[in-house]
Amino acid sequence: MKIDLHVHSSDLSLCGHMSARETIDRYIEAGFDGFVLTNHFSREMAEHFDRHGIPQTEYFAHYKACYEKARAYGEERGFLVLCGYELRFDGSSNDYLVYGMPDEIAADCLQFFGIGPEKFGKLAGENGILFYQAHPFRNHMKVVNPACLFGMEIHNGNPRHDSRNDIASAWAKKFDLHKIAGSDCHQSEDVAVAGIEFEGRISTMEELCEILREDRYKIYVR
Numbered sequence: 524m525k526i527d528l529h530v531h532s533s534d535l536s537l538c539g540h541m542s543a544r545e546t547i548d549r550y551i552e553a554g555f556d557g558f559v560l561t562n563h564f565s566r567e568m569a570e571h572f573d574r575h576g577i578p579q580t581e582y583f584a585h586y587k588a589c590y591e592k593a594r595a596y597g598e599e600r601g602f603l604v605l606c607g608y609e610l611r612f613d614g615s616s617n618d619y620l621v622y623g624m625p626d627e628i629a630a631d632c633l634q635f636f637g638i639g640p641e642k643f644g645k646l647a648g649e650n651g652i653l654f655y656q657a658h659p660f661r662n663h664m665k666v667v668n669p670a671c672l673f674g675m676e677i678h679n680g681n682p683r684h685d686s687r688n689d690i691a692s693a694w695a696k697k698f699d700l701h702k703i704a705g706s707d708c709h710q711s712e713d714v715a716v717a718g719i720e721f722e723g724r725i726s727t728m729e730e731l732c733e734i735l736r737e738d739r740y741k742i743y744v745r
């Protein structure tokens with residue numbers, strides 16, 4: 524199976540230029556079997572939706588409802604859409620990719636946006652959540668204690684940023700972190716440029732997390 528681990532849609536990411544439906548159609552054309560929707564998940568986004576009529580307390584429910592629409596359309600087309608997050612903590616420009624976060628924990632986002640990567644990393648470890656720093660060596664990113672991370676995105680495909688993937692890869696190797704790749708797809712030129720490939724078929728986030736935990740995949744870069 525070929526899966527992209529870093530994909531945005533315009534309904535939940537202000538910087539996204541393609542709807543989830545269009546993105547799914549394009550990934551099918553590109554020969555992918557699925558992707559994880561990792562929309563921006565931050566207090567800034569909660570405040571944005573609040574200004575547009577969705578109270579902050581409803582932010583998580585809104586996030587899930589948008590994901591659910593994408594999942595249902597994917598299912599119609601035989602394409603797997605899983606729910607992840609690109610998390611940002613208050614007062615920092617770092618981004619983190621999160622997989623396998625149970626809804627009970629994600630629903631508490633207004634609390635954990637404020638706790639930072641060290642505490643969240645601990646929470647993630649205790650709850651089997653996979654916590655990776657996204658594009659860790661892009662401009663304005665700060666190095667975090669590798670001990671709080673499960674892994675790093677060592678290949679980010681976004682062509683409008685220099686993510687210094689070579690440095691991310693060397694860093695992940697030095698600190699023995701799990702390594703993933705994703706397109707960071709925001710618009711049509713970004714579709715299907717990176718991801719992972721593995722044997723066999725999966726249909727749930729739990730199964731994806733197992734593959735990620737055991738490193739049973741190859742990095743795919745177009």
Ligand SMILES: [Zn+2]
Nearest residue numbers: 536538539709
């Ligand atoms: Zn974005």
Ligand SMILES: [Zn+2]
Nearest residue numbers: 529531609707
């Ligand atoms: Zn992203």
